[in-house]
Amino acid sequence: MLIIVNDDTSAARRVLVVDPAPGEQALTELTALAGLGLVPTVNVRRVHDAALRARIAAAWDTVDFDGFDERELGRRLEDEGEGYEVLKCRAGIPLTRAVLEQATGERLRRRLVLAGRAATGSDTFDHRAARDLGVAIRTTPGANASAVAELTVALMLDALRAVSRRDRELRAGAWGDATTGLPAPGLSDARVGLVGTGAVSRRVADLVRAFGGEVLVLGSPRFTPDRAAGWPGQRVESLAELLAACDVISVHVPATPETAGLVGEAELRAMRPGSVLVNTSRAAVVDEDALDRVLRDPAAGPARAAVDVFTREGARFSSPLTSNPHCTLSPHAAGMTRSATREASTRLVDEFARFLTGGAQRGTTGENGRAG
Structure with missing residues (x-):
């Protein structure tokens, strides 16, 4: 981890x-942020361990608010005129335009200049507004890739082998129901x-191939045959x-205007009867209502699905x-393993250090939250 110590309070x-x-x-993350010369104010709403809360409060200022509430987030960033830089x-x-405008208001003593998310995407951030208002955005693309891939394959296996269904039926004492559908596909x-x-x-492709499965892959127009040459799967031309x-x-695509509703009812009904759909990317990509309807129709489309978003x-x-x-x-x-959250936290602190010292931008994201 790159740490710059600043003793000038x-x-x-x-x-x-x-x-x-x-x-x-x-605690490691907050200490590292302080080592960059930043003074943390910590929202403890999602810190459920009372002992950890106490240790944080002993070292730093704390607040308790719903970070998903747009109005409350804007109010906290204003902080009665004191404001925050980061x-x-x-x-x-x-992090909408309205919130960013509050966080960069001229009357604030400190105006927001940097916002970072210890995750791959930032589709809930208004990137255009951030650019307009001079707020840099940093993320940690790829930090949780292995973690997400692991759960994706686990969900595939659950859907194919009906692990969770058989567990529920056995707990209900229904051995016969638990054994329906055997032998199962693998x-x-x-x-x-x-x-x-x-x-x-x-x-995911690497893991599937390790199980002996065959992989087909669809990319954007940039995923040309030349680029696909070293990819662990066969390129296809269309969804x-x-x-x-x-x-x-x-x-496995980000939420963008181009991918919104990419998999709707028509696409679901075009899937093989008895197939499986897994979504560990973004909710906007797969129509939830359509998925619910199609799964209840045994005549067409997937027989099972597994959804993390x-x-x-x-x-x-x-x-x-x-x-x-x-x-x-x-x-x-999907991305919540200990190693993945540790990696994302460490990398974001490094991104903050580079920004504060004017270094190279690695975890910059574009308007749609994709790594740039």
């Missing part, structure tokens, strides 16, 4: 830590189609071709899929 900049790294990593988060907080028998060619998708050819479809998450979580017996749900946990 009069020159210190304030950082609002909307959600620190989980567990003990929070914001750090790890969740998809609503990943070694499957042709897996990947939508997207980023770090997560490539890692229609991928959907028709594969037993499992797994989605939802339109409404957190305390406000709701989804039509909660009552769907053909879908396995996961609480946006």
Whole structure:
């Protein structure tokens, strides 16, 4: 980790830590931020361990607010006119134009100049507004790629082998129900189609091939045959071709205007009967309502799905899929391994250090949250 120590407290900049790294990593992260000459104010709303909360409060100023509430976030960034130069988060907080305008208001003593998220994407950030208002955005692309790929393959296996369904039926004492559908398909028998060619998708391809599965992949127009030459999977030309050819479809693209609704009802019904859909990317890419309807129709489309991302998450979580017996749900946990969160936290601190010292920009994101 790159650490720059600044002992001049009069020159210190304030950082609002909307959600620190989980567990003990929070203390390491906050100490590192302080080592950059930043003065942290820590939001402890998502710090559930009372002992950890106390240790944070003993060393730094703390607040307690809902970081997903746009109005509250804007108010906290204004901080009664004091303001902050830096914001750090790890969740998809609503850094909208309205919030950014509040955080950069002329009447503030300190104006926001840097916002960072310890994650790959930043699709809940208004990048255009950030550019207009002079706020740099930093993320940690690829830091959780292995973690997301692991859960993606685990969800594939659950959907193919019906692990969670058989567990529920055995707990209910229904041995006969638990053994329906046997023998089950395996990943070694499957042709897996990947939508997207980023770090997560490539890692998924490696894992699937290790199980003996066949991999097909669809990329953007930039994913030319030349670029696909060294990729661990066969390139296809269209989404229609991928959907028709594969037993499992797994989605790995960012949320952009181009990918919104990419997999809707028509695409789902074009999938092979009895196939599986896995979404560990972004909720906007796969239409939740359409997925719910198609899964309930045995005549066409996927027989099972596994979903880690939802339109409404957190305390406000709701989804039509909660009552769907053909879908396995996961609480946006794909990237949440200890090593992945540690890597993302460390890399974001490094990005902050480079920004504060005028160094090279590595984790810069473009308007749509993709690494640039």
